Amino acid sequence: MEAAGVVFSIGWLHITSTVVTTWGLLLFFGVGCWLATRRLSADKPGLVQTALEGVVQSIDSAIDGVLPGRAELLLPFVGTLWLFVAVANLTGLIPELHSPTADLSTTAALAFLVFLSVHWYGIRSAGLKEYLKHYLTPSPILLPFHLLGEFSRTIALAMRLFGNIMSLEMAALLVLLxxxxxxxxxxxMLHIVEALVQAYIFGTLALIYIAGGMQSHEASENTEAPQSNDKKGSTT
Amino acid sequence: MELNWTTFALEIINFLALLWILKRFLYRPVLATLAERRAGIEHSLNEARAAQANAASLKTQFESRLADWEQEKAAARARFDAELASERARQMEVLSRDLAAERERSAAQDAHRQETVRRELVAEAGSDARAFASVLLGNLAGPDLEARLVELFIDELAVLPEARLAPLRAGQNDHGHGVVTSAYPLAEVQRQRLSSAIDARLGTHGPLEFVEDGKLLAGVRLSLGAWQLDFSLAGELGVFAEASNLAR
Structure with a gap:
């Protein structure tokens, strides 16, 4: 698959079709949410409001299932990941448009944000010292492996989404040709399912990584249950 | 597959912008609406719980009052039954008394009625007997019977007690002569014997006057003033009638 082409340039800043499509999605989300949430009613919700409440509550319940009591904190980031990746994956179904997630730059950016958010939420939850200490548990010898795991799972996160979406579009294009x-x-139709599944996987892995970071100080205190979420995430 | 760092950086910015947009226009209003609805539901639940508690309290209160009412009803019924039994006993006693009085009054009325009937029967029988005797004695009356009654008069006068003779003597003294009344004309012999017998018992007196009166049927009557010594069938029937009247 060819790389996303440059649509226009502002000086040294080359704006690719991926970025333009993402701006379109931002516009879609912004206008859509503004229109849908202008007149919310607690007593008589409409069809759109009911759907939005269902989506938000589903995300909230999923986060609460992994991290009880932290759903309010993580809902914006994880929910945005889910919604953006899902819609971005489905964008490839529209003729003449490519999924932003079929571009490695987008998936790498998302994975990088996940990488940063893991540390951000971990430090915010446990404190810098306690958070860094979990890299030395159960033994300081494992520090390189912890660091390797951090980078490898981030790269895997980016590559997994990119590979799946890019291959789907390419397969559809080849069959069409x-x-x-x-x-x-x-x-x-398989693209639709795969797009939603990949969005779910990407968001769930991000949630698990963040949960692992937030619970790292608990894991360092209880060495009998070390980094179970990280192991699970790195092998997915 | 290549990594465009400009796209990489812009996508990071785009995602952060999207994060802000969704947080501002989706999560916050929807969560606020959900919280408002949840608060409303909680409020409704609290009201429902309060209403349920109130209903339970009212139910308990009602059951307590119902139990009290049942007890009061049972007590009132027992009191009413006792009063009813007492009133029934009193009424029965009054009724028994009235019945006994009525029975006594009825018995007295029956006795009075029977006595009246008996008296009427006695009177009727006496009247019938008197009529029968009057008819019979009237048929039997005659000079022979009168002669025998004159003889009987003489005999009875001879044995008449002094207590009965005393008024006759007093009547004789007050009025002078005596009157001898007979149903049939007396023979001279009979007149002399009568005069002798009267003299013997009443002493000396004036001449006796002999008169006839068929109403006597038979026999004689001696009249001395207001006093009479009657030995006639009419006199006997009169005595009989008087006795019958007395018997009533």
Whole structure:
């Protein structure tokens, strides 16, 4: 698959189609949410409000299931990850548009944000000293492996999403070129499922990484249950 | 597959902008609405709980009052039953008394009625007997019977007690002569014997006057003033009638 082309440049700043599409998504989210939440009613919710409440409550429940009592803190970041990745993945279904998540730059940026948020929420939850101490548990010898795990899971996060979405679009394009107009329809339906599954996986892994960072000081105190979430995340 | 650092940086900025947009226009209003609804539901639940507690309290109070009412009802019923039994006993006693009085009054009325009937029967029987005797004696009356009654008069006068003779003597003294009344004309012999017998018992007197009166049926009557010594069938029937009247 070819790299996203530059749409226009502002001086040395080259704006690619990925960025333009993402701006379009921002506009879509912004206008859509503003229109949908202008007149919310606690007594008589409409269809759109009910759908929005269902989405928000589902995200809230998922976060609360992993980190009880922290849903309010993590909802903006994790929820935005889920919504953005899901919609960005589905954008590839629109003709003449490519999914922003089929660009490694986007997935790397998201993974980088996840990497930063893990440390941000971990330090905020346990304090800098306690948070850094968990890299030395159960033994300081494991520090390189901890650091390697941090970077590798971030790269894996970016590569997984990029690889899946890019391959889906490419597969659909190849089938369309080889077989004809309507043959890629099953591939496109598979694209929908895969897009939602990858969004769920990306958000869930981010949530698990953040939960691991926030619970690191507890893990360092209880060495019998070390970094279970990190192990799970790194092997996904 | 290549990494464009400009895109990388802009995507980071874009994501942070999207984070702000969603937080501002989606999460905050939706969560506020949910919190408001949750608060409303909690308020409704609290009201429902309060209403339930109030209902339970009212139910308990009602059950307590109901139990009190049942006890009061049982006590009132027992009191009413006792009063009813007492009133029934009193009424029965009054009724028994009235019944006994009524029975006594009825018995007295029956006795009075029976006595009246008996008297009427006695009177009727006496009247019938008197009529029968009058008819019989009237049929039997005659000079022979009168002769025998004159003889009987003489005999009875001879043995008449002094207590009965005393008024006759007093009547004789007050009025002079005596009158001998007979139903049939007396023979001279009979007149002399009568005069002798009267003289013997009443002493000396004036001449006796002999008169006839058929109403006597038979027999004689001696009249001395207001006093009479009657030995006639009519006199006997009169005595009989008087006795019958007395018997009533």
């Amino acid at each position: 080889v077989a004809g107009l309507l043959v890629p329809v099953p591939i496109l």
